[in-house]
Amino acid sequence: MKKLLLQQRAADVKVISLPTIMPYKAWFQQLATTLNFQQVEMPIVLNEMAQQWYWRQALQTALKNSDEPLVNMAAAAVSLNQAHSLETEWGIEVRADEVNPEYTAFCEWRQQYQQLLAALPAWDTPVLATQLQQAIQEGKLKAPAHIVLLGFYSLSAYQQRLLEVCIANGSKVYQLVLHREKAQSIEVYRAEDSYQEMLSALMWAAQYIQRNPTHKVALVVPDLQHSAPQLRRLLTLMFKDTVLDQQWHIAVGRPLSEWGLVRSVLAWFRLLVRFQQGAVVLADVGNALLNAEFAFDSYYRERLAMWDCTLRSGTSVKLSYNAFSDELSKIHPSHAQAFQTSIDTWSMKKRTCAEWVQVYQETLKSFSFPSGFSLNSINYQLCQAFEQAMKAFSVLDEMLPALGADEALSLFEQHLGQTMFQGQRPANVVLDIVGLYEIEGGQWDAVWVSGLTDNVLPQISNPNPYLPIRSQRRAHVMHATPESEMAWATQVFEAILHSAPLVVFSYPSLKGEEILRHSSFLSPYLATQKKLANTAY
Structure with a gap:
């Protein structure tokens, strides 16, 4: 983006102040660091791991005399910390008729957790978020003159409040939309199973690169984290001594x-x-x-x-x-x-x-x-x-x-x-293997999207177990309801359609004995869908 800006302004000015480009979380942390310098006796700010540790201590204290202890306290601490953050981030309000046993337990454990933090004293993420918003509102933190948003599917309630406070303190907020052409050619293929689908996609990539040696190709795999080991073996075997030998990269990170x-x-x-x-x-x-x-x-x-x-x-x-x-x-x-x-x-x-x-x-x-x-x-x-x-x-x-x-x-x-x-991407790569999240903002000459079944796009919603479902739905919490998953999936599908001049979709018909259905997003293109033929492999 900085390079593009320099190209556009090169004829107008010789010296230009480049904007700071960073993810939202990095900006949030930058605000916290600035506040820490300005507020001498500011409490300790806990990172996510420390917050989870104190949640575990709170659980151990609350459940030490319980006849039914939690089976996995570490997993419970992660979910509780997420629930605590979601309430602030999305402005979740739980009504009296929505309270359930899980939420009651969450409130009791949170009281124990907050007592531990007050004794330190320390701030967790929700408290820090509130303090940052208040500091900008009171002029203790200087709001940026210009804020440009890029790649936001939606804004949480807290993000909206934070931007409103910045605007009230002189900021101008812009939404940057990158213009990209929609795919000129869209193809859909049905495979017998995921293995045949993957082999066909790899052979298609090899043949496409042979015909167009200067082009860049992407293969999108929704379950890339799970499929990566098998993919590496297939890529090494199939592309040995070919134009794609050592010219591919799997964009998947694993925990250290x-x-x-x-x-x-x-x-x-x-x-x-x-x-x-x-x-x-x-x-x-x-x-x-x-x-x-x-x-x-x-x-x-x-x-x-x-x-x-x-x-x-x-x-x-x-x-x-x-x-x-x-x-x-x-x-x-x-x-x-x-x-x-x-x-x-x-x-x-x-x-x-x-x-x-x-x-x-x-x-x-x-x-x-x-x-x-x-x-x-x-x-x-x-x-x-x-x-x-x-x-x-x-x-x-x-x-x-x-x-x-x-x-x-x-x-x-x-x-x-x-x-x-994740290892750095080599400069000579012509075939990128990416997940659904990585397709956003990318640009290639041809893209094959595999595994597009009805449980992949849209995905199954994943609400937090300690917050009532109705409360999360009313607050439009991302990924918590089928409605929010459909909204997210729509944005992802649009990004795919604008990622290359040629876009190929495929989906498997079977997974073991389970019959699979295509994603509803493929419905407009099914009239011309084709069945994948068996490969030499």
Whole structure:
């Protein structure tokens, strides 16, 4: 956008002040940072992870004498924190005749949660949002002279109020709509199943690029997170030694905790915690032995795998630290010594999150991390992302009290599970594989959208379980009702139709024994739909 602005104004002016372009959440955080500088005694602002931690503490206090404790307290804390934020973000008002047992429990637990925050004192996201709006209204925060909105499907009640306050304080608000031509050619295909559909889409992409070597193509996969592993195998197999060999990119991020390198680190960190509590079950030991790439090269990993096989064939269900240390010394003496040193460092005393990060870094250094891992481009980026994640975890230092080794590691794992990582897109890519969310704003020469069934577009609504459905519907909460899902799906479908001159849609007829139906958005184009033929694969 900045490049486009420079091109348009190059003939008029020689010097131009470029606008700040950022996501809405980044602007919100920027306002919070500015307020923090101006308000000397401003309470601590909790991030989402810290908020969820205090929700868990509130739940534990409220349910300690309950006969029916929550099965998954961590998941409940996430939903409760979301419900608390939704009420402020969407201006949800629950009427007396809408109150249900879930909402009553939510109100009771929220009171306990707010008491914990008041004792610190600290602000969570809803309180911060209210304070920012009030600060702009009172002139403590300067409203921007111009605010330009781009890519907003709809505005929440809070976003509308915030913009109204900015306008009242001198801001001018604009809505930027990018002009893009609608597709000149639209095709629809019906496949027997998703596998045939995917093979056909990949073969179509290869043939299209062969005919148009300078063009860019996109393949849209709604369940890309789930399909990515199979897609990588197919892409590698089908495009080897072709014009598309190494010319494709899957735009899917995975949590850091799911990447092999980080998973390996966590497995060995978990051993350090477990051995301080006594003998460790073989499942945890085996998990570490089979995920040792963070510090062991292929030769030593083979020996660790053989050790795991020996343990599995025995009769023991647990392994003592002495037995583990003795065997590890035979395989890799220096790493056995590093493990011993780390055991001594990882004492069960409580530390702050910043102190635990220092312990984690010292432990990795003692294992010469990442000595056993091939540092190609992706792995190098992964190491950098892991380092940034540790720094981000240390920020919890001022938000949470000191934690024991077990709780700190569990929280660190949760943090890594919520931190997404995706490798950078190479510049020479001609085939982009993206999800439905990534299609917005993109522009290609041809696009194939797969899997467009009636439960994909529109998707099934996902209301928060702790807020009454009628209250969420009245507030028009995004993704909470079928109506809001249909509105969102309409915007997405329009974006697809304007993403390329040629747009191809497809959908599978079967999923196992389940009969699937096409998305209702395809109805105007079904008169010319075709059935996909079987491929050579």
